[in-house]
Amino acid sequence: MPKKIDHEERKNLIFRSALRVFGEYGYKETNLSLIAQECGLSRTTVYQYFSSIDDVLHYAVKAGTDSLFERYTSPEWQGTCGPFELLQRIISDILDRADEYKTEITNFILVMKTLDMDLDETIHHRTVKLKLFLSRLIRKGQTEGEIKQTDTADLVGKIIILIQTYCLHLAFFENQAKQVRELLESYILSVKA
Amino acid sequence: MPKKIDHEERKNLIFRSALRVFGEYGYKETNLSLIAQECGLSRTTVYQYFSSIDDVLHYAVKAGTDSLFERYTSPEWQGTCGPFELLQRIISDILDRADEYKTEITNFILVMKTLDMDLDETIHHRTVKLKLFLSRLIRKGQTEGEIKQTDTADLVGKIIILIQTYCLHLAFFENQAKQVRELLESYILSVKA
Amino acid sequence: MPKKIDHEERKNLIFRSALRVFGEYGYKETNLSLIAQECGLSRTTVYQYFSSIDDVLHYAVKAGTDSLFERYTSPEWQGTCGPFELLQRIISDILDRADEYKTEITNFILVMKTLDMDLDETIHHRTVKLKLFLSRLIRKGQTEGEIKQTDTADLVGKIIILIQTYCLHLAFFENQAKQVRELLESYILSVKA
Amino acid sequence: MPKKIDHEERKNLIFRSALRVFGEYGYKETNLSLIAQECGLSRTTVYQYFSSIDDVLHYAVKAGTDSLFERYTSPEWQGTCGPFELLQRIISDILDRADEYKTEITNFILVMKTLDMDLDETIHHRTVKLKLFLSRLIRKGQTEGEIKQTDTADLVGKIIILIQTYCLHLAFFENQAKQVRELLESYILSVKA
DNA sequence: TATGAATGAGAGTTCATTCAT
DNA sequence: GATGAATGAACTCTCATTCAT
Numbered sequence: 001m002p003k004k005i006d007h008e009e010r011k012n013l014i015f016r017s018a019l020r021v022f023g024e025y026g027y028k029e030t031n032l033s034l035i036a037q038e039c040g041l042s043r044t045t046v047y048q049y050f051s052s053i054d055d056v057l058h059y060a061v062k063a064g065t066d067s068l069f070e071r072y073t074s075p076e077w078q079g080t081c082g083p084f085e086l087l088q089r090i091i092s093d094i095l096d097r098a099d100e101y102k103t104e105i106t107n108f109i110l111v112m113k114t115l116d117m118d119l120d121e122t123i124h125h126r127t128v129k130l131k132l133f134l135s136r137l138i139r140k141g142q143t144e145g146e147i148k149q150t151d152t153a154d155l156v157g158k159i160i161i162l163i164q165t166y167c168l169h170l171a172f173f174e175n176q177a178k179q180v181r182e183l184l185e186s187y188i189l190s191v192k193a
Numbered sequence: 194m195p196k197k198i199d200h201e202e203r204k205n206l207i208f209r210s211a212l213r214v215f216g217e218y219g220y221k222e223t224n225l226s227l228i229a230q231e232c233g234l235s236r237t238t239v240y241q242y243f244s245s246i247d248d249v250l251h252y253a254v255k256a257g258t259d260s261l262f263e264r265y266t267s268p269e270w271q272g273t274c275g276p277f278e279l280l281q282r283i284i285s286d287i288l289d290r291a292d293e294y295k296t297e298i299t300n301f302i303l304v305m306k307t308l309d310m311d312l313d314e315t316i317h318h319r320t321v322k323l324k325l326f327l328s329r330l331i332r333k334g335q336t337e338g339e340i341k342q343t344d345t346a347d348l349v350g351k352i353i354i355l356i357q358t359y360c361l362h363l364a365f366f367e368n369q370a371k372q373v374r375e376l377l378e379s380y381i382l383s384v385k386a
Numbered sequence: 387m388p389k390k391i392d393h394e395e396r397k398n399l400i401f402r403s404a405l406r407v408f409g410e411y412g413y414k415e416t417n418l419s420l421i422a423q424e425c426g427l428s429r430t431t432v433y434q435y436f437s438s439i440d441d442v443l444h445y446a447v448k449a450g451t452d453s454l455f456e457r458y459t460s461p462e463w464q465g466t467c468g469p470f471e472l473l474q475r476i477i478s479d480i481l482d483r484a485d486e487y488k489t490e491i492t493n494f495i496l497v498m499k500t501l502d503m504d505l506d507e508t509i510h511h512r513t514v515k516l517k518l519f520l521s522r523l524i525r526k527g528q529t530e531g532e533i534k535q536t537d538t539a540d541l542v543g544k545i546i547i548l549i550q551t552y553c554l555h556l557a558f559f560e561n562q563a564k565q566v567r568e569l570l571e572s573y574i575l576s577v578k579a
Numbered sequence: 580m581p582k583k584i585d586h587e588e589r590k591n592l593i594f595r596s597a598l599r600v601f602g603e604y605g606y607k608e609t610n611l612s613l614i615a616q617e618c619g620l621s622r623t624t625v626y627q628y629f630s631s632i633d634d635v636l637h638y639a640v641k642a643g644t645d646s647l648f649e650r651y652t653s654p655e656w657q658g659t660c661g662p663f664e665l666l667q668r669i670i671s672d673i674l675d676r677a678d679e680y681k682t683e684i685t686n687f688i689l690v691m692k693t694l695d696m697d698l699d700e701t702i703h704h705r706t707v708k709l710k711l712f713l714s715r716l717i718r719k720g721q722t723e724g725e726i727k728q729t730d731t732a733d734l735v736g737k738i739i740i741l742i743q744t745y746c747l748h749l750a751f752f753e754n755q756a757k758q759v760r761e762l763l764e765s766y767i768l769s770v771k772a
Numbered sequence: 773t774a775t776g777a778a779t780g781a782g783a784g785t786t787c788a789t790t791c792a793t
Numbered sequence: 794g795a796t797g798a799a800t801g802a803a804c805t806c807t808c809a810t811t812c813a814t
Contacts, residue, residue: 168361554747
């Protein structure tokens with residue numbers, strides 16, 4: 001009976017190493033040797049878990065964002081305050097986390113672009129639950145008279161776009177991210193009833 | 194009497210080929226063979242003008258945007274209409290040209306990021322003249338009563354950021370670029386006196 | 387009480403899988419993974435029975451033809467007709483079976499050649515019983531006046547060579563195998579008394 | 580003006596090295612390193628002349644047999660004796676040369692088989708001129724009363740098949756080639772008028 | 773006995789770069 | 794100045810084989 005290893009865990013170990021290597025060396029310099037070295041495995045061992053280097057990258061960008069916005073449905077993000085303040089706090093938290101994972105976001109975008117993956121669609125998948133959640137929150141805020149009566153879908157759409165804009169600026173024009181944050185915050189304030 | 198060859202001209206020929214190859218093949222696929230082929234020179238000849246391939250790329254992305262916004266100082270963009278309409282038309286033209294050069298913009302950003310070049314600074318250099326020009330135009334518009342009296346620097350800053358945002362979305366989230374354009378257009382309208 | 391496993395049987399299982407894989411994928415594509423997969427064992431288990439992959443192949447091509455011509459000594463191939471007709475039927479059956487196992491024969495030859503094994507000697511071993519059997523049959527035919535009085539050994543030798551020729555053409559010049567069959571059949575007819 | 584190298588000559592140098600390596604190491608062991616080493620070039624230099632290793636092999640088997648039977652149309656093989664004797668001498672010469680190039684023939688067959696090239700068709704191409712030449716010779720012999728009046732095409736076809744058979748036995752059953760030669764020689768004698 | 777885990781050796785291939793003419 | 798020739802370094806990927814359980 002040989003040692004049993006959790007494949008999923010190993011895959012995670014590897015792709016997280018991949019993301020770290022991206023962060024340190026940039027996409028063009030990233031190769032299997034570095035990734036294997038980073039996670040203390042031999043080059044060939046990686047092939048036990050991924051069929052190719054592109055497979056690693058695909059997995060990395062997919063798994064790396066899977067449960068991105070799940071946290072906001074947890075109880076601690078519910079009912080502690082009114083809908084508008086909750087909206088503010090959630091958006092603020094998203095941007096803070098974007099700050100924290102700046103390198104990962106940048107690499108995520110670069111890798112997806114380089115692998116010719118569909119960013120639009122991927123982002124859509126990752127944010128669909130968040131959109132739903134925000135919609136409900138906003139409608140609740142409107143019912144409770146905290147948020148202006150405007151087209152909810154349009155409002156959510158704009159928020160999402162501005163969050164993406166923040167991430168893009170973070171990744172490519174660091175200096176201006178702060179201004180985008182202000183823009184988003186003032187936009188939120190403008191929908192207060 | 195040996196043939197005299199204009200070094201600068203050759204460098205231009207080469208880096209423009211490099212940009213064209215970027216546009217067609219993307220950064221990861223771009224290599225010296227393709228660039229040399231594109232400009233009808235042999236691979237080795239390129240080394241007479243650039244010390245390495247990274248040198249070509251650095252030069253390309255730097256010089257590639259040099260006279261980007263010069264056109265708006267030409268007479269045909271002056272005096273044909275009032276300051277506000279001119280502002281609208283210039284911004285519209287910038288976005289249209291961004292549409293046209295979408296691939297080049299995308300690769301430009303990717304290459305700069307991959308080469309660890311300072312996008313912030315580069316963009317600042319490229320847009321400093323445009324900013325100046327827009328400032329004057331806006332101040333003129335304010336004097337003539339066509340544009341609201343607001344902080345000019347802030348207004349110009351926001352416009353530039355939104356233009357950059359448009360380019361970023363164009364490059365990475367194609368589907369949403371249209372909404373960013375609307376956002377920018379409605380923002381411009383909101384400063385009309 | 388540990389499970390007892392018949393080593394010989396396992397070896398047989400493995401080499402028969404190897405032969406099947408040869409037949410399907412050809413020698414160059416055959417590897418241990420495929421063989422192990424084919425017999426439902428893990429790659430490493432094979433090493434319990436063979437010391438290397440070449441060992442498997444050696445064994446396979448040697449043992450793979452062991453009881454090739456045993457069938458002709460069975461009662462159903464005896465006494466049902468006269469010696470000459472029996473000779474005709476046996477040769478026809480051999481060629482038919484060669485047709486059926488064309489791929490296996492081809493790979494068998496290729497593998498032996500690639501492994502630097504002595505085809506001459508191997509074939510000699512495999513056919514020695516058949517030769518003996520044919521000799522007896524021919525001599526019986528000569529006694530009964532059905533077959534011409536010629537040098538039996540020479541006759542048998544020629545038949546064997548022509549059978550081998552048929553196999554070789556089958557393996558390498560498919561289109562001409564039919565003509566070789568005709569050649570062999572007409573040769574047999576020519577020794578009829 | 581850099582040194583100019585005859586590409587065709589280099590290709591020849593390389594594929595001849597390839598054939599030599601086949602002869603020494605066998606197909607399975609042959610690789611680009613060995614071929615490059617054999618002809619004193621670096622592994623990468625080979626790629627200046629061939630696009631892949633399979634390309635080398637294809638070229639080798641094609642070019643290796645291109646002018647195989649051209650010699651028999653030269654004057655020294657003409658008019659020195661009567662048609663029947665010439666036929667005997669040509670066939671004898673072909674078999675002698677087959678003896679001489681035994682290794683090459685073996686590798687030729689193995690490589691073609693492994694590369695999934697059409698042996699039937701290739702051989703047809705290589706022998707079409709020889710067939711024509713033999714047809715004319717035989718018809719001349721028939722006119723001059725030296726050769727029996729039989730179906731020329733059939734006769735030529737049988738000779739070609741027997742030559743191929745000789746090559747196959749040479750390659751795979753060395754010990755029996757001699758008997759095939761005798762078979763062919765006696766067959767030729769049997770068509771003497 | 774059986775097998776998952778791991779790996780070293782080596783394959784084909786690409787490409788920036790140097791050298792000699 | 795220009796360029797064919799040549800190559801070393803590095804990459805992805807395969808596979809037989811060993812190790813530890």
